[in-house]
Amino acid sequence: MASNQASLQDDQSRHCKFLSYMFYQAVRDHKPVWMLEDMRTMEYFYWEENASLRTYSPSEALLYAVVHNHLPYAQYLLSHFPEEALKVPGEHFCYCPSSAPHLAMAVTYDRRDILGLIIKIAHKLPSLNSYINRAGCFHLEDGKTPLHLACELLRSETVLILLGNGASPRIEDSKGLTPLDVILEQMWDSKVNVASKKLCLDYLLLFMPNPQFKMRKVLQEHPDHWTALLGEDKFNSLVGNTPASLYLQAMQTILQTLPPSHFPKSIQELPIPQALKPLPSYGKKLPAKNVHH
Template sequence: MSTSATNNGRLHTDEKCKQRKYQSFLFYQAVRDLKPVWMLEDMRTMETFYWEEDASQRSYTPSEALLYAIVHDHQAYAQYLLSHYTDEALAMPGERFCCCPSSAPHLAMAVRYDRRDILGLILQEAHRLPSLRSYMNRGGCFHMEDGKTPLHLACELLRSESVILLLGNGASPQAEDQNGMTPLDVILEQLWDSKVNIGPKKLCLDNLLMFMPEIRFKMKSALEGDPVCWSKVLGEDKFKYLVGQKPAPLFLMAMQTILRQLPPEQFPDSLDELPIPSSLKPLPCKQLGQLKVF
């Protein structure tokens, strides 16, 4: 083959790569601009987005498209993907999105970007799939999130509404990351490290305790080792409760008992239907109450 033909071949290949990259960006931009679902689906299934010559797949999967919908809060597209491709939408995306097959990147992304409506949609769909029975408690990517579950992440980012949604849908408050830290440990570290955002931190803590009748956490010995400082941080009653020196208040015990009876697959509707004043409910989303259990 002549040098001229080789160069022409390379130019043609480079031009194809540029075109595919440009078309790939167009799909991302279309999701960002909240284009209609039908248009996004036409673009998603076009076999033009992957520019690797040996790629077996040349269109975005529902899972990858859902990640884009979460990032840009395209609720209509997220709902479409979850209702029409539930298994595929919540399947692991390609390695360029996440490299840990046991994680739940869509939940983590919804928490990180504070997409509460889409978070609720994902949780509802996850209940319908037997294969996703442990979905809420999957640890995140060990390379990026130290194995934190979505609940760990919600506590770390002080997403109190997401904390309620995850707990009500069955997320375990006893789950540990790769360092043995529970979501309660994450909140306690937040309270100890800084006096900034004390209100949101204590609200996350109160919400967590209502779904946590059994107190088990790594930092208990740290609390016991410095009771004076921790009493100032938490308040004496809450400190004594966490270290086992005092029982829970009657209100907290009552709420723990009630919340344990609510079926996760019907949350938060089951919470709304409780025949108690709204001011006593740890309401999720836009109706979240500023409830203090101590």
């Protein structure tokens, strides 16, 4: 009798594990939202032995939607469960309680449409007031903010989206590096993707009057290298020899007064010639990326 009961439990466990994998696979295959919600709320077992019966939370489901770029499902979860969807997932996902894994994942996988949805929800909820500046685990992720990650990955448009929506370029990671340091270190280490690095740098400087950063000493010790790379005016401004250009100072002042929740519309509505606006390429539709992982 005991043997039959154990066999039945094993069969049930295997079935629930199979259902768990099916949900992950269904999100990956971009199945319809109604089907995913039916599967999400179906009870299953965790892969670990002796785990209790449970369902996927909106937060866990959103992580899968971000990874596999399932935009309609991400829209559904964020509109129906805004706070629950952006909670840190359960202990089995190994995220620090104060981190923003969905935002970090959207940056890492370059899911800009979902990134925009997440940021829009964060602006509406008082409980997520500082969400965009949450750092990852200091032990596993070096305390990087989403902006650090975007700079590390040279995602210039994402850098701009984050900055315009209130991400601070002054926060340091566990190594004491600001996002500006991250870009300058990459410029120092390699001559690859120079254009992307310069664009990220320019966006950071727009939102960073009087920049303070760890790499300043390296710039001061190698003026010829950095002058050739950055240009004389930008180099002298970064090391503190001269003030920033009047144009940059003016744009920094303007950007500080604009509410992040209205970015980039507030930029486009400025009563100045289009050619003088610092973000002329923002919002242009880029080719769709349908790579599934």
